[in-house]
Amino acid sequence: MPDPVILWFRRDLRLADQPALAAACQDGPVIPVYILDDDAPKHHAMGGASRWWLHHSLESLxxxxxxxxxxxxxxxxxSAEVLAKLAKETGAARVHCIRHWEPxxxxxxxxVAKDLELYCHDGxxxxxxxxxTTGAGxxxxxxxxxxRALKQHMPPADPLQRPRDIPALSKWxxxxxxxxxxxxxxxxxWAKGFADWQPGEDGAHKRLDAFIRHAGKYDEERNFPSIEGSSRLSPHLHxxxxxxxxxxxxxADAGGSVETFLSELGWRDYAQNVILQFPAYATENARDNFDKLPWRTGKAAKDDLKAWQQGRTGYPIVDAGMRQLWQTGWMHNRVRMITASFLIKHLLIDWREGERWFWDCLVDADYGSNAVNWQWTAGSGVDSNMFVRIMAPLTQSEKFDxxxxxxxxxPELKDLKDAAIHDPDEAGCRPRAYPPKIIGHREARERALEAAKKTK
Structure with a gap:
């Protein structure tokens, strides 16, 4: 009998289209292992919501x-120490895994490669x-x-089927x-509101099958949080x-505006290419001039950060998003942009505070995507929105219904009419249970533009 081989799972918790599994099955008896390694990522160890998802995903796997x-x-x-110990226990010398790009x-x-034969696969x-790469490589x-360049390599290779058999050990x-x-x-x-999620490979395919029915209307529906036209595949993909x-x-063959959804899959690839070039992208401004931006600090800023985290800013669309995040571990994509912009530009609080909060609260918290999205909103990224383009949350709320x-x-606002619910302060009908605006839009905009001058 050939020597056993180790299959090292990380963020690839599936059996279908699993090239590391397919290769391991050709090598000998397979030892599938998942290692909870909180030491390697240090300050980016998985947050609470991700750990909830991981538990259920590992159960499914x-x-x-x-x-x-x-x-x-x-x-x-x-990881390296655990794998070396497991190899010594079992007589395994080879490890198969899917390559990962977090630093x-x-x-x-x-x-791992210092002590064992490590075979990394793409997938x-x-x-x-x-x-x-560019024409210059x-x-x-x-x-x-x-x-545009990625599309020249598409479609990707046909997905691999699940293996019929996985060679097993006689003694585990x-x-x-x-x-x-x-x-x-x-x-x-605090995860009782996560019940609508079904982590695991089966849940992922059910979610995809449900999305396919309206994938052709993705571009038309994805920006409307009341419709929920997004795919909700992000935690399964992560x-x-x-x-x-x-x-x-x-x-791909759904027709209509499915190209926009495919471009979102491309954005996931783009984010990995960014962190490959800039491993510290979640903690360092990509543009050095943003190191000069005078972010607010002190007690008032901390109080405002807490109000944002709790969904108590007085801006209904912002508060709805932050409460959805806390209760479900997820937030609608359009609302993610609105809430992130509000923290950075209305409250003038360092984008890294938002990155850390999303990292802890999101079931789809992804190092590359989370960092790239926050730096895009802040204007500090290698590809980003300009800081002086300040999103108006009240206008966004009404525009996207x-x-x-x-x-x-x-729920404090559930009895308000559509015309008033986006800005109950302005409409003169804010319920007592709902807080007033933490800052006026014009005041916040002027403060942000003044701060931006420091980055010139």
Whole structure:
């Protein structure tokens, strides 16, 4: 019998279109392992919402492996040390994995390769990050030319099918118990509103099948939070319960404006290319002049940050988004832009505070996408909106017909008419239970423009 091989799972928790699994099955008995490594990412260890998702996704993966006569081994610690120990226990010398691009995972892969034969496979993105380059062979920094170039490589290869069999060991190594990792909140259980999610590979495909029915209207519906025209695939894609290639092939022929959805898959690839070039993108301004921007600090700023986090700013569309985030671990994409812009430009609070809050609260918290989106909004990114373009949340709310969305997440305003609900202060009908505006739009705009002069 050949020596066993280790299959190292991370953000690729699926059996279909899993090239590392396919290669491991050709090598010998497979030892699937997931390592809870909180040491490697340091300040970007998974947040609370992601840990909730991970618990349920690992449950689903373990059940799928069991159906194939295999098991999921759970270990905790530094990845290189855990894998070396597992290899010594089992006699394995080779490790297969899907390549990851977060800086801590790249470091971990190098550490693993010092002691074991490490085979990294591509499979989480439409094209390998770094492989789509300019005519001069340099990596792209701007999204639009990147997307044009990426499309020349599309469609991606046909997804791999699930293996018929996964060669198993006759004697399995010890495994942690998932419950002992305490990934789920208990005191209090703040995740009760997460019940509509179904983490895992099966849940990912159900979500994709539901989206396909209206994928052709994506561009027309995605900006209206009351309609919910987005795919809601982001956490499934982040945890690798479904691959970008699978999502592409199932939706590409939907017609209509599905091209816009495909470009969003391309944005995921773009974000990975950015963090490949700038590993510290979540903590450092890409434009040095933004280091001069006088962000607000002190007690007043901390109080405003807390009000933003709790959805108590007096701007209904902002508060609805922040409450949706807290209660469900997710926020509508258009509203993400509005709430991020509000924190940065209305409250003049450092974008990194928002990045950290989203990192902890989002079930789809992705290092590349989260950092790129926040720096795009702040104007500090290599490709970004200009800081002086200040989004007007009240106008956005009315333009994108967010009345029913506000009623759902800000029940204090549920009895207001559409004409008043976007700005109850201005309409003169703000209920006592709902706070007044934390700052006026004109005042906030003037303050932000004055601060922007410091970056010149």
């Amino acid at each position: 373990a059940a799928d492996l069991k159906d194939k006569g295999s098991r999921l081994i759970l270990r905790r610690g530094k 801590w995972w790249r470091n971990a892969e190098r550490a 989480n993105y439409l094209a390998r990050p770094g492989s789509v 340099k990596p792209f920094r701007i999204y639009t030319p990147f997307w 190594p010890a495994s942690d118990q998932l419950a002992d990792w305490a990934l789920l909140p208990s005191k209090p259980d 945890f690798g319960e479904i691959s970008g290639a699978q999502a592409w092939h199932k939706t 967010a009345a029913d969305y506000i009623r759902e997440w800000v």
